[in-house]
Structures are given as C-alpha cells and as structure tokens.
Amino acid sequence: MKVRLASVFLFVASLLIFVSSLPAQDLGPHFKKIKEGIFVYAANPLSSNVSIILTQEGVVLIDSGVDPLASHAVMKAVKQLTSQPIRFLINTEPHNDHTTGHFVFSPPAIIVAAQGASESMTKAYDPKRIEKLSAQSPEMREAFQGYRLITPHVEYKDKMTLHLGERTFELMHLKDVHSESDTAIWLPKERVLFSAGAAIVKSYNNLRPFVSIPAILSALKMMKSLNPEVVVTGHGPPGTTKIFDDTERFYTLLLERVERMVREGKSLDQIKQELKMPEYDDWGRKERFPNNIEAAYRAVKGN
Numbered sequence: 001m002k003v004r005l006a007s008v009f010l011f012v013a014s015l016l017i018f019v020s021s022l023p024a025q026d027l028g029p030h031f032k033k034i035k036e037g038i039f040v041y042a043a044n045p046l047s048s049n050v051s052i053i054l055t056q057e058g059v060v061l062i063d064s065g066v067d068p069l070a071s072h073a074v075m076k077a078v079k080q081l082t083s084q085p086i087r088f089l090i091n092t093e094p095h096n097d098h099t100t101g102h103f104v105f106s107p108p109a110i111i112v113a114a115q116g117a118s119e120s121m122t123k124a125y126d127p128k129r130i131e132k133l134s135a136q137s138p139e140m141r142e143a144f145q146g147y148r149l150i151t152p153h154v155e156y157k158d159k160m161t162l163h164l165g166e167r168t169f170e171l172m173h174l175k176d177v178h179s180e181s182d183t184a185i186w187l188p189k190e191r192v193l194f195s196a197g198a199a200i201v202k203s204y205n206n207l208r209p210f211v212s213i214p215a216i217l218s219a220l221k222m223m224k225s226l227n228p229e230v231v232v233t234g235h236g237p238p239g240t241t242k243i244f245d246d247t248e249r250f251y252t253l254l255l256e257r258v259e260r261m262v263r264e265g266k267s268l269d270q271i272k273q274e275l276k277m278p279e280y281d282d283w284g285r286k287e288r289f290p291n292n293i294e295a296a297y298r299a300v301k302g303n
C-alpha cells in the first residue's frame with residue numbers, strides 16, 4: 001500500500017512538473033516565460049503587461065490586460081498551465097488599460113491595490129468608453145459579456161506582504177510616480193521585480209500634474225537597491241535594471257537642461273519651445289514631452 005501511494009505521488013508530482021514546465025510558446029506568441037512558473041503577456045508591444053505567477057496554492061495575476069480580449073487570452077493560458085484557481089490579482093495601477101478586464105477573473109480572484117485605487121477607478125469610470133470599446137469588433141463585444149466595474153477588494157497603505165504557496169510577494173506603494181495608486185511587486189526568492197508605471201521601456205511617460213520627477217528618481221533608486229534579476233515594467237518587454245538606468249539618465253538630463261534655462265531667466269513657455277532632447281529621438285510617445293518639461297519645471301522651482 002505504501003509503495004502504491006508513493007508511486008501515485010510520484011506520478012502526480014511528475015505531471016505537475018510537466019504541466020508547469022510547459023514552454024511559453026505553447027501559450028501563444030504574446031507570452032514570455034521569465035522564470036519557472038512566471039509568464040508575462042502583452043497583447044501588443046506597447047500595451048500593458050499581464051503577469052501570471054503559478055504557486056502550489058493557486059495563481060496570482062498582476063494586472064488584467066489592456067482590454068477584455070487580452071484578459072480572455074490570459075484566462076485561456078492560465079487554464080492551459082494549471083487547474084488551480086486565480087486567488088489574487090494585484091494591480092500595479094488603477095488606469096483602465098490595466099483594470100477593465102477584472103470581471104474576467106473576479107470572482108474568484110481577490111483584487112489587491114494600494115490605497116486610492118478604488119477611488120481613482122470609480123472616478124474614471126465611463127460607460128460610454130465601455131460602449132465605444134465594445135463596438136470595435138464583434139470579438140470585443142463578445143469579450144465584454146458580463147462586464148461590470150470591479151474595484152479592489154483590498155487596499156493597503158504603504159507595504160503589504162502576500163504569502164501564497166511557496167512564493168512571497170512584497171507589495172510597495174510608490175507615491176507620485178504615475179497614478180494615484182502605484183504598486184511595485186517584489187519576489188525576493190525569484191529576484192523578479194514588477195516595477196509598475198515608474199519607468200517604461202524607450203518611451204516618454206505621462207507625467208500628470210501630481211507626478212514628481214524626484215519621487216520617480218527615488219523610487220527607481222529604491223527598486224535598484226533590491227538588486228532584481230528581471231524587471232517587468234507596466235508596459236514594454238521584460239528587462240533588467242538597465243531600464244531604470246536609462247530612465248534615470250533621461251530625467252537627470254532633462255532636469256539639468258530645464259534648470260539651466262530657468263537660471264537664464266526663461267519662462268516655462270520659452271523652455272517648452274526651445275528645449276530639445278535629441279538623445280531620445282527613438283523614444284515613443286513624444287506628445288508627452290511637454291508634460292515632462294512641466295514636471296521638470298515644477299521640480300526645479302521646488303513645487
């Protein structure tokens with residue numbers, strides 16, 4: 001009896017190992033396996049990332065996709081990877097390109113976010129936007145079946161630790177870096193960091209009026225000090241802390257140039273007209289450059 005139990009156990013264990021070692025290409029071209037049991041999905045190269053993290057006690061997702069079509073693609077992949085439920089869905093930010101698809105996963109997933117996420121999502125909720133998005137294609141309309149706004153069930157203040165199965169997730173509230181509620185997630189054993197909207201790969205970020213460049217720089221410094229092996233930003237392909245170095249260099253140069261022009265007595269409007277950053281010609285979303293200059297101006301002026 002003992003032998004039989006042991007062999008059943010071995011069989012189940014080998015099945016589990018087989019299932020979790022399924023290569024990411026079997027999930028489709030938009031999925032990347034970054035570590036054993038950790039996958040990143042983006043519907044297209046610029047859209048928000050969704051991460052799937054398998055544990056012995058169920059699945060943790062990070063964000064729910066750029067739209068519900070993306071969410072359903074992720075759901076399909078999760079079902080291919082495991083028969084276990086999605087237990088938690090952690091939001092890196094409340095913006096709709098990370099949260100519209102929550103209804104696809106919850107229930108049963110418990111949505112977790114930093115303080116301020118529910119308020120931000122409720123304020124930004126616009127049924128007209130949902131209708132417009134649904135009208136994009138019959139597939140999109142189908143993907144919106146059962147839609148409802150789902151705001152986080154749990155909001156934490158500064159830090160939170162989540163233990164599930166063999167994994168630990170350290171959630172850190174990053175303040176004034178991108179949205180009203182940004183969360184970086186650190187997996188210390190795996191040395192994987194999900195760095196939220198504090199930096200994006202080769203693109204100008206949207207620096208809203210409450211965003212502070214010094215806050216971004218100190219968040220990047222703090223995250224670099226964790227010494228991660230893999231960095232997954234809110235948007236863009238997974239990489240290393242080089243993403244932080246590039247972002248840091250950009251903001252440092254921007255601050256230097258704006259500071260010099262302020263010293264020369266130039267107004268914000270003049271700076272906006274004259275300032276050039278030719279080193280970053282290959283970066284995307286240049287329409288955001290003016291709000292980057294405004295943020296640098298606020299930092300230089302000390303407000």
Ligand SMILES: [Zn+2]
Binds near residue numbers: 093095178179197
């Ligand atoms: Zn955002």
